[in-house]
Ligand code: FES
């Protein structure tokens with residue numbers, strides 16, 4: 027008798043892993059190999075995944091190797107300037123075509139029997155043409171590398187195996203309005219400040235993925251020092267970070283999440299004035315978005331609507347994620363003299379088995395950020411959000427412990443709870459779209475993340 031496609035080997039229905047009525051998720055989801063393998067097909071085989079930034083491959087025939095779930099892919103720029111993503115598996119006998127992490131080559135030749143491919147993945151030929159080593163059954167057009175569907179957004183490279191599925195804009199939905207404030211705001215756009223940092227964390231990818239969906243509460247405890255230490259100390263606030271983190275949180279039916287945090291306290295500290303006493307332009311010049319300066323903020327008008335500019339000067343998105351495995355931090359790092367330096371980091375958590383993930387960290391700058399500011403941004407971002415950064419050391423301690431908890435026979439039957447959901451609605455006068463709740467972040471965003479995980483894991487096709 028064939029099993030229902032949503033039934034695990036022990037008879038558990040996948041739908042029962044997430045309890046809608048009590049908003050609980052089975053810990054088993056964090057360690058089970060069967061679930062992990064289904065995720066590879068139903069989730070990493072279907073959604074849009076971020077692989078890097080086009081400034082990593084600026085020249086024709088540049089390439090980098092990345093992963094879409096468990097599959098290695100070659101991300102290339104062809105001589106006509108297009109970005110392509112091809113499966114790094116030789117169609118002849120399955121050898122990895124490309125074995126170096128990055129480089130420049132117009133042709134990728136398999137080291138096993140020598141089949142060769144153009145940088146767009148097309149089959150070029152096999153070594154001994156007259157022997158017709160690739161046979162006569164298939165045309166050359168059929169022997170190319172498997173190609174993913176690619177889109178560029180703010181220079182970020184996204185790809186999916188779902189060739190006929192929703193567009194990237196549909197995938198972002200209402201959340202796009204907010205991501206545009208970060209990735210599509212300047213005239214020249216962004217670039218990476220070097221190759222991504224990488225390190226392995228002994229944790230299930232979802233421990234980091236669900237936290238990325240704007241878990242604000244952990245910041246108060248796990249990163250408590252952010253309110254207590256050095257430049258981060260909040261004068262007169264003790265360890266209370268609540269005002270600093272007050273804002274609006276954007277949830278998405280696709281599991282995306284953004285924490286839009288009120289800049290009022292920073293503006294007061296910098297000017298001694300209430301934000302209401304200042305014009306929109308004044309606020310943006312006093313506290314330009316990370317990577318921008320008082321001189322370059324005029325560009326915002328070219329790229330954003332008035333409503334978007336208002337949110338950018340009031341409660342800009344500062345931390346959050348994009349489903350399934352991306353986190354971003356576009357934050358203002360306090361300096362000893364009371365000023366701030368912007369920081370822009372993007373991480374992905376690439377699955378490497380049920381209890382292992384590869385943490386990738388890109389530091390971003392605006393292309394026209396002045397060089398000395400770029401340098402400061404990179405240093406500060408790495409100190410805070412790099413592989414040895416103070417924040418990431420906190421997080422990468424809890425994720426493995428949760429994964430270990432999920433391995434115990436009793437622990438695997440425990441649940442994670444997302445019960446702090448209060449639906450407070452948008453702040454008064456909020457001009458942005460989507461599901462928005464005012465106040466300190468709660469569990470709404472992470473619960474939406476799990477609901478979308480469940481939707482994909484139980485989808486008909
Ligand atoms: S496996 Fe690549 S040429 Fe044979």
Ligand SMILES: [Fe+2]
Nearest residue numbers: 244249417421
């Ligand atoms: Fe964290």
